[in-house]
Amino acid sequence: MTQPIGPVDSSKTPRYAGPAGFARLPRLDQVEHADIVVAGVPFDSGVxxxxxARFGPTHIREASRLLRPYNPALDVSPFEVAQVADAGDIAVNPFNIGEAIDSIQAAALExxxxxxxxxxxxxxxxIALPLLRAAAERHGPxxxxxxxxxxxTWDTYFGAExxxxTPFRRAFEEGIIDTEALSHVGTRGPLYGKKDLEDDRRFGFGIVTSADVYRQGVDEVVAKLRDRIGDRPLYISIDVDVMDPAHAPGTGTPEAGGITSRELLEILRGFVGLNLIGADVVEVSPPYDHAEITGVAASHLGYDLVSLLALRHEASAHV
Ligand SMILES: N=C(N)NCCCC(=O)O
Ligand SMILES: [Zn+2]
Ligand SMILES: [Zn+2]
Incomplete structure (x- = not known):
């Protein structure tokens, strides 16, 4: 096998020079085959x-210029054990949500x-809905x-589905998520009514609240989640507003009392060995960001998700 093409070497080309692909990785059209791709979806017509958030992908890529090739927390050089590439943006219709959803699903499948x-x-x-549809087409629920x-998991806003x-209610209705293994993590803040929680439970979701993460700690939370997931194909969706607004100010619907970026990264790192098949990082809204705080956090989340997938790829290549 030929060596993967890695990121631009930041000791030769300053990291602030040239175009910003995610982590300065090659573009998809510059590699023969990619094991893992990072793609942007600049879409915020559903807020x-x-x-x-339509400016999120560009902002996260900019903030990702400082990432380095070795991930000590997971002991992996993700861009060496797998060919990782930036697939660019899936450019979708901002004026027709139905069409946008269909385009995202088609692009994710491709x-x-x-x-x-x-x-x-x-x-x-x-965008999580079409991404989950594509994931389910490949792996089942x-x-x-x-x-x-x-x-x-709300039903509609202004009658809009x-x-x-609302993505996870639609996903439940469509039967594309495995109701034995659904968890929200970091939930907090006011709801419309108690019924929100009753509906959510009916769909099969378990909840680890932001307060649970604080009271129980990362290790206990990870153990519980791992138990629930087992070896099922796993999709991870990260809304950056799971972090406290102090850690992620650049987002559209901020809520006080969130987890820290350290807690979030540490929980993710607890998932080594699980059958992760895909992931997203959403809701980065650069106009509300300060000093790239949210962009940096999101770029590190992307990096650790890629690292988990790279470890998984490495493990499967050796069986
Ligand atoms: N998915 C995010 N970030 N927010 C949903 C908030 C829906 C509401 O306005 O009640
Ligand atoms: Zn969300
Ligand atoms: Zn949210």
């Missing part, structure tokens, strides 16, 4: 409050042909780990 794993940078949370301040507050 209920502040907009701007990108994951031949077993390639996809990490998507949003974009608002609406998937286990879902959903990091978010919000449940995102496809919004950033």
């Amino acid at each position: 209920s409050y502040r907009s701007g 990108l994951t042909e031949g077993g390639t794993r996809l990490v998507t940078l949003g974009g608002d949370h609406t 998937v286990a879902l780990l959903h990091f978010d301040a919000h449940l995102d 496809y919004t950033h507050g």
Whole structure:
């Protein structure tokens, strides 16, 4: 096998020079085959409050210039053990949500042909629905780990079914998620009523609240989640508003009392060995960011997700 093409060497070309692919990785059209791709979905027509997440992918890529090739927390050089590439943006219709959802699903299917794993940078949370549809087409109903301040299992907004507050209810109705293994992590903040939680439970979701992470700690939370997921194909969806606004100010529907970026990264790192098949990082809204705080956090989340997928790829290549 030929050596993977790695990122631009930041000791030769300053990291602030040249175009920003995710982690300065090659573009998909520069490699023969990719084991893992990172793609952006600049779409925010599904938001209920502040907009701007359409600028998320570009912002996360910019903030990712400082990433380095070795991940000590997971003891892996992800870009050496797997060919990772930036597939660019899936450019979708901002004026027709239905069409946008169909385009995202089609693009995700195309990108994951031949077993390639996809990490998507949003974009608002609406995009999780077509990404889950594509994942289910490949793997059947998937286990879902959903990091978010919000449940995102509401029914409609202004009568609209496809919004950033409703993707996981639609996913439940469509039978594309495995109701034995659904968890929200980091949930907090006011709801519309108790019924929100009753509906959510009926769909099969378990909840690890932001307060649970604080009271029980990362290790206990990881153990519980691992137990629930087992070896099912797993999709991870991370809404950056799962972090406290102090750690992720650049987002559209912020809620006080969130987890830290350290807790979030440490929980993710606890998932080594699980059958992760795809992931997204959504709801980064650069106009509300400060000093790239949210962009940096999101770029590290993307990096650790790619690292988990790379470890998985390495393990499967040696069986
Ligand atoms: N998915 C995110 N970020 N937010 C959903 C909030 C829905 C609401 O406005 O109640
Ligand atoms: Zn949210
Ligand atoms: Zn969300």
